[in-house]
Amino acid sequence: MRIPLAVFGLVLLCAHVSSPVETALIEYDIDGTAKYVDVTWTNGSNGTEQKQIKLPFHESFRGPVGATAYVSAQKVKVTRPDPTSIYGNTEVLSDGVHGTVHVVIHIKWKLAGEATADAPFGIAKASARVE
Numbered sequence: 001m002r003i004p005l006a007v008f009g010l011v012l013l014c015a016h017v018s019s020p021v022e023t024a025l026i027e028y029d030i031d032g033t034a035k036y037v038d039v040t041w042t043n044g045s046n047g048t049e050q051k052q053i054k055l056p057f058h059e060s061f062r063g064p065v066g067a068t069a070y071v072s073a074q075k076v077k078v079t080r081p082d083p084t085s086i087y088g089n090t091e092v093l094s095d096g097v098h099g100t101v102h103v104v105i106h107i108k109w110k111l112a113g114e115a116t117a118d119a120p121f122g123i124a125k126a127s128a129r130v131e
Contacts, residue, residue, distance in 0.1 A: 034099030072125035
């Protein structure tokens, strides 16, 4: 019995597409005495996310083995309209100058990278290969 070449190729293609991607647990922890930071990190689909957060912060997900886990956090000035002011003054929630920011990466529950910044508007950044 002869199997047509097209059917054989389709079977090989399906076998190749269905191979699972190995992943690992990645955790980012950001803390410190600063109140707010702008944070950038690689996510579970190996894309980049950015947002402003209030400290402390924790993010965990599964990411592909072989990728690079990256997180950075920069101290930032945050203001809002002063709710008690009749003159439209602003209230400073975080000045971006004082305090520290500390970032940590854990991969498979093991410390993979960390950094601390205490300079005005300082950036703490860490990266590690996911293995």
